[in-house]
Amino acid sequence: MVDSPREGRLARSPDFIQLVDMASESVGGKVLFATDDFFAPAENLIKSDSPSFKEHERTEFGRCMDGWETRRRRTPGHDWCIVRLGIHGIIRGFDVDISFFTGDYAPRVSIQAANLEEENEPDIPERGARMGAAASPEELEAIAQLKSNEWDCLVPMTELKPGKPASGHNYFLVTSQQRWTHIRLNIFPDGGVARLRVYGTGQKDWIATDAKEPLDLVALAFGGACVGFSNAHFGHPNKVIGVGQPRSVADGWETARRLDRPPMIESDENGTLLVSGCEWAVFRLAHPGVITQIEINTEHFKGNSPDSCKVDGCILTTQEEEDMIxxxxxxxxxKWKPLLPVTKLSPNKSHVFDSLTLELQDVVTHARLTIIPDGGLGRLRLKGFPSSICLLRPREKPVMRFSVKAGFRANL
Incomplete structure (x- = not known):
């Protein structure tokens, strides 16, 4: 059973929208089934971009809508669809966006979830082009094997509020701590939804990992998260630990220009800028571990990359993290131990560095990325080996020693 999530529509933009959209097509989300796609296919729900409206564009089935829209139901029941999440993990909240569906949005929704292994999915027919179509008997028979009507309910049947035509966000908070892989969106009885955002954090099965292969310990898909930053004027730091390569400057962390920069920029004999300010972001690793390699990617940041950067690590318990926030x-x-000293960066380039941990062999739970003096990055990868024990617990002694997984030393 689900561990009693408390759901509810939020009046303002919640903090959870800074997390990864686990259902997005950009991270591998996929629509497996929809009862009906007459006016617009359910695949639009998981597009990574914001919905748009082309007032004068038409299809043979009616207005061209950027979302999922079913026909006006004239038979018993209601419409629903199933999405396999691209990132499996803990869901913190939903955004059911009905932007531009001013006269034909779904009046009510509910959301269910399940934790399923992909190999246990039934053989569901590929959907292909869907406009003007309803689910076939073969599709209905295949999807019935999932018994999705019995999945746990994360959002009970709730009325949607249209808001402004171009901003129809309906936010729902979820406090369940369970891992989820699939979502069922129910609309009652029919209508349209522009986007379904499923915000949360990834959760990886660390026991099943290969101890000889380094992993990105800060990856958002595995459960890494930004827990503090100095400035995020143009993009939140969570984006730099996202899935895949950065698609644009919008898919990265970028700060405002520091107002304390000197009137005349100077550098030392090594070409390092002589500035006093910097910006920073702190990340909680998905799993405590030893970081052996650091990747700093400034791709797409051609005129706004930092001059240099450094990375430090430390060990914090859950309580210490809360105190630091x-x-x-x-x-x-x-408390901070250097993983990468101050290092010059180049624009629009992927940089790969060996971590100082190769000598220190220290386990860390948190990493701090400092950029000098300001600017933007596309991705941060902290590759290494997870530790054999969890460190996020109250300390019993002032100093604790930690071991790493077998195989780490063999890789040095």
Missing amino acids: KQKWDLPGH
Whole structure:
């Protein structure tokens, strides 16, 4: 059973929208089934871009809508669809966006979820082009094997509010701590939805990992998360630990230009800028571990990349992290251990560096990326080996020693 999530429509934009959209096509989300796609296919629900409206564009079935829209139901029941999440993990909230569906949006929705292994999915026919179509008897028979009507309910039947024509967000908070892989969106009885965003954090099965292969310990898909930053004017730092390669400058972390930069820019004999300011972001690793390689990607940042950067790591318990968040990450300097010293960066390039951990062999739970003086990055990858024990627990002694998985030393 689901562990009693508390759901509800939120009046303002919630913090969870800064997390990854686990259903997006950009991270591998896929629509497996929809009862009807007459006016617009359900695949539109998981598009990565925002919905748009082309007022004068028509199809043979009616207005061209950027979303999922079913025909006006004239038979018993209601419409629904199933999405396999591209990232499997813990769901923090939903956004049911009905932008531009001013007279034909779905008046009510509910959302169910399940944790299924992909190999246990029935053989569901490929959907192909769907406009003007309803689910076939073969599709209905295949999807019935999932018994999705019995899945756990994360959002009970709730009325949707249209808002403004171009901004029809309906947010729902979820507090379940379970891992989910599939979503069923129910609309009652029919109508349209522009986008379904499923915000959360990835959760990886670390026991099944190969101890000899380095993993990206900060990856959003595995459960990494930004837990503090100095500035995110143009893009949140969570984007730099996202899935795949950056698609544009919008798919990265970018700060505003620092107002304390000097009137005249100067550099030292090594070409490093002589500036006093910097920006930073702190990340909680998906799993405590030893970082052996660091990738800093400035792709697409051609005139706005940082001059240089550095990376530090530390060990924090859950309580210490909470305290640091309250203190705006004013952490004593001796807690941080250097993983990458101040290093010059180039625009529009992927940089790969060996971590100082190769010598230190230290387990860390958190990493701090500092960019100097400001600018933007596309991706941060912290590759290494997960530790054999979990560190996010209250400390019993001032100093603790930690081991790493077998196979780490053999890779040095």
